[in-house]
Amino acid sequence: MRENISVCGTDCSVCYCFGKMCNGCNSCEGKVFHAPEGKVCPIYDCVRNSKCMQNCGECGDVPCKIWFDTRDPKFSDEEFSENVIMRVQTLKKE
Template sequence: MKYDWLNDYLLNKRGVTKDLQADWNWIRYHIGGKMFAAVCLEWETNKPYYITLKLEPAEGDFLRSQYEDIIPGYYMNKVHWNSIKPDGNVPDDLLKDLLDKSYELILGSFSKKKQREILELSCCGTECKKCSFYGNMCKGCNECLGKVFHAPAGRACPIYECSVKSKKLRNCSQCAELPCTIWRETKDPQLSEEAFEKNVEERVNNLKS
């Protein structure tokens, strides 16, 4: 298979797990327990013969008309799933884009709250379980619906109020203003400007990973 980057690319996505469906000889990639991509292997050689992923029906139809190496999903719903020949002429960048879209389609099938739980991120990109206050002073943003230890008494954090309650987003990655003025206004006063900017960069990277 010429796309030798595929396994690492998919496993580097947040929340992705991998297994082998032995009855089919398929390597499957899941998000939240649902498959979003698969590499179908030949029985005799274990050589990949299809990469299968999910797309919006209209986009799948269009791509099949443009690339002979993209066909209706092999042993899958042929309206929603598409299979790509692993030694064909589909450009690497296009395949990465299609894998990204499949990942987002499956992730988007869950509730917004469940999506944040699967990604193990707060709406602002904080990995709550790595926070020194987690488990003692705070149960984490997703668990307490934004009413974290540093939020105003009885209220959710302003970032949670904006992204989740007001804009109905999964998290701030879906907002064009990332990182916005609310992020600046909720700066931890104990952090230096340099440390805060590093923290913002880390959270943005978490949200975009």
């Protein structure tokens, strides 16, 4: 999997924070800047630490409740649905 594609299928390189305040969840092992200090992103924690998988694409439950619980509040319902579809498609390509 490409380093800039996170375990949840997000392309970190398109984020304005990438390379500035964040190097992506793969390089920081899920301890991204927007997570509470010292805490691992719940999606990263589940797939890498609990299930010992490389990414959510290997899991039969994708997208799961954790994805919906960690929804970015800036997205409308429609934007979030599109984002989930895009991330799943990215994971299938990888």
